[in-house]
Amino acid sequence: MLKLYLFISLMCLVRSDTDEPCPSFTRLSFHSAVVGTGLNVKLMLYTRKNLTCAQAISPTDLGSLNVTKKTTFIVHGFRPTGSPPVWIGDLVEGLLFVEDMNVVVVDWNRGATTVIYSHAAGKSKNVAVVLKEFIDQMLANGASLDNIYMIGVSLGAHIAGFVGEMYDGQLGRITGLDPAGPLFNGRPPQDRLDPSDAQFVDVIHSDTDALGYREPLGNIDFYPNGGADQPGCPQTIFGGLQYFKCDHQRSMYLYLSSLRENCTITAYPCDSYRDYRNGKCVSCLTPQKESCPFLGYYADHWKDYLKEKDPPMTKAFFDTAEEKPFCMYHYFVDILTWNKNIRRGDITIKLRDKAGNITESKINHEPATFQKYHQVSLLARFNQDLDKVAAISLMFSTGSIIGPKYKLRILRMKLRSLAHPERPQLCRYDLVLMENVETVFQPILCPKLQM
Structure with missing residues (x-):
């Protein structure tokens, strides 16, 4: 009787994998991870006609895939x-x-599910072979390599790279979402994702100090918040499981944000995160350059600019908010001071519109140096984009807990939007900021000839 029950249960499991009307992603238990799983690759096709019900496909059956x-x-x-x-x-x-x-x-959960990471990594090239078999059939039926796009997540990014290498880099595009670092850092190009694996390779690095790959891997490599610790993710082990995977997964959620109409994340080509934070990397906003690269789905708009580079590789940096959709809006705060003595410190700026919405930016990553008659341009990042600013507040701080309180005498403050350079620039003149005291004022339009 027990044997009959086990046989019926096994048949049900087999049928659920092969004959279910709407195939679903393989769901396994932690027990499977402990004992390990052999490789089995399932392919499930979604189109606008079957958005909620996948169709099982294979190298011998392309299903309704339109090549x-x-x-x-x-x-x-x-x-x-x-x-x-x-x-x-x-x-x-x-x-x-x-x-x-x-x-x-591409469901290779049977193979990826194991508590021993090296076992899963060892199967990555085998997954690539299966995908090549499928793509070969697509090509035989009239498909073009130009129209093939692969999105690889973590270990999947290197799998995409292996597939691309099999086609001598002729795939249309590969996006690597925080490509796996362990066992791949420092490996030669043929053993990992690299820029020659597709006509265009873009990569988002969100966990370079742990699970992700440290160095550039694509034609353009995006480093949100510098590429390591992501805002909103736990910074200590007391954050539980999220402490280990939040930074790594953030690359996926940033990519997802690019598919939303109300969130276009702009990045800034730069040699370092520090230079970006200091406002030294906004040349892509000049009329000659037309635009800065966009993160995510529309990153391939940047490939025309890469033709001018040799080699065609770029690093780009940007900051994000703590929560979805993660967009931040960049402004320059230009401050011209007239203090007799040099002042060093941080600026906090708040913007308010007529409806009472308030957004704040603490420009405290590196103390600014204010000198007499010398303009300092600070890059401010806000979570909200207020179309019409009705009031501005500034606060100056040296960070000193004890000691004298200083004043910052401002001849002119100017606020200009980087995302919307067509908006009027806002100014204010003759301000005196008392240290750690918020000063609120109404801005006025800057003279049009003022740069």
């Missing part, structure tokens, strides 16, 4: 607990919202 359309492959990474990635559904939906395409979810 004349763009095909985007989503490749996940290491799954230490066996659970499906929580972001899969949102990514499929977002991609199909912005473009009519084929979306193929």
